[in-house]
Amino acid sequence: MQLRFSAEDEAFRAEVRRWLDERLHGDYRHLRGRGGPGREHEMVEERRAWERVLGEAGWIGLGWPAAAGGKGAPLLRQVIFHEEYARARAPGRLGHIGEYLLAPTIAALGTRAQQEKFLPPIARGEQLWCQGYSEPGAGSDLAGVTTRAELVGHTRRVTGQKIWTSHAHLADWCFVLCRTSASPAAKRHEGLSYLLVPMRQDGITVRPIRQLTGTAEFCEVFFDGARTPEDHVIGAVGQGWKVAMATLSFERGASTLGQQIGFAAELDAIIHAARHNGADRDPQLRQRIADAWIGLRVMRWNALRVLGHGEGGELPREALGSKLSWSTWHRRLGELAMDVLGAEAEIIAAAPYALTPLQETFLFSRADTIYAGSSEIQKNIIAARALGLPRGPT
């Protein structure tokens, strides 16, 4: 077992840290701690500018293959970047969907022309992307999408509705999972395509969804004959399901340790509050805080273990539990925060509905176990892929 970063990796860490500190204690200091899950409405224009700063410095596309214009940095370097980014409390990313979901997909499955057209603007931090997967009738059952894209001449015309689309109101482009086959497919996973659609056009209407947090970071997107050139399909027409699944498989856990640094800051705030208000005199609350601490540590060790497998090949089985673990832990942390704060937990920061950070954690974490594959779907996936249990009645 070798569970430390190498000296070269630590030198890279120092470089990242220096770069971030110079900016986040300099011209961009007002951006520290802004944005991110539950806080996406904060300083949007400034964060858009920040994306270009990251792009100019070459920090976007660190993990993309060199052949696709990336840095080809090893997984551990990407991990370090995420860790330092989180530690510096750098602003929540607006470009992450393009950088981490779309770009690796194009790099792996796109044509040379598609790579040359789409990757450089993402790397420069100029183009923002959103993901058009979920629909009102297709949440956990993603293969049930009904949005369709008909071929009219050399143009695809997209009609339908997407929902829970992060950053749709800011995005320049959307990758849309849609039906491209007119005839009903024998299997629902067939006849789907992965289409790149420009967002700034007449055939698209974006409407924010106000969540139980009072804020709106997800949107509904209505497509009414929206146009895109026919060659803006990734992979072959009809192969959309495979491409969409590939997009999900590019996640190698590079951001997990960085995410945990954010979690640790929340837990520190709870510990601080408990010592301050005397909640730590309650042995049950002490136990729960210690349990949260243990849970966070264990998630870190899980992440190191997965990273230890390197970047090649199948993701190890134990990685399948990551989403279920962190989302469940984080939701419980929100509940713990409220119990530690006691009666004061009820008082929000300001009328009409400005929340304190711990209230945001408490309320927004209800979404953690729903989005990006609900806990129930995660358990289905574990049962099938990790445990090899037989398929259920459908």
Added chain:
Amino acid sequence: MRFGFTEEQDELRRSVRRVLDDAGGVAAARRVMLAGGNHDTATWQRLARDLGLAGLVVPERHGGAGLGWVEVIAVMEELGRALACVPFLSSSVLSTAAILAAGSDDQQQQILPPLARGDVTAALAWLEIGGDPDPATITTTARPAPGGHVLLDGKKRFVIDGASADLLLVVARAPGTTGTDGLGLYEVPGGASGLRRHRLPTMDATRALAEVVLADVRVPETSRLGGDATGWPTIARALERGQVALAAEQVGAAQRCLDLGIEYAQVRHQFGRPIGSFQAIQHSLAELFVMVESARSAAYYAGWAAEHADPDEATETTACAAAFCADACFHVAAETIQVHGGIGFTWEHDAHLYFKRARAGRTVLGSPSFHREQLARRLGLGVDPDETTAPEAV
């Protein structure tokens, strides 16, 4: 970054598994249970002598294999899987760690070689009535007596393998001392005059616990390991090593339970289909999978930390792993009975053996709530603000 074992460590694990499988796996534990014995003596001889487990962590200069705590993890996982009835934890881990931590070089040279050869075994007599792991509750005294002697007086309980060990290591305090002050560790031969011990009847019949009564047992002053200089912190360090080993045992046992559950869910049919095709069973097993893998990460990391991290990190890591693995093992074993339904409730099925071992493991080296309380105190919770400061979360 590498979280796995070396080829040599894997080979050690395979060798241990071969010996245990040859002995019949859990059937061997049943034989010991039926005969009311302390150990599977024949298997222990093979493990201790042929594979060198008795002296696994004993330095080569004292006749051992000179290996480390990562190897102990691999071995304990296998012992847990088979619920092996052997004195590895009591003698080769706890007692050996105590001697290594506390003993002078002369004492080590005198005690360790026969232990390492597997000629004799030792047991650590630490807990007393009630089994409170707080050292302040230790009442056994070590009274100076004429002629350079010490009189040990008190009653020890829950001593793992305490009835069969050739040598006892007794934690006792100087008269009039309190808290962790004045505690020392004394080597007492099994045949010492005034020493009475008997095995306690236990729910878990696969690990022998004893009561040890010391009625003014006279031992030379020189039997205090490390002399006056060695106190509770040294003993605590040895207990930590035992806690890490126990955590690994719990991982092995929990994995075996999960394997039994998965296997049964595929062969047991109800409503015309395997019960493993029902989501209720799938989700339960998926949760157990995440728990077992997380426990594995914790135990492995703790094993690594015992060898490579600074003592402070090792202490914290051990407390995390001990609490998490004990809880995980108990929950997994309990759910294993549930997944098996009626057959899981029978004496004939192995599930109860794992369940009972898991129960016993929750108190034999400190309970999960005790470990959590220790962590909470390290975080400055429930203590005087001046007493300690909280370390950073990650």
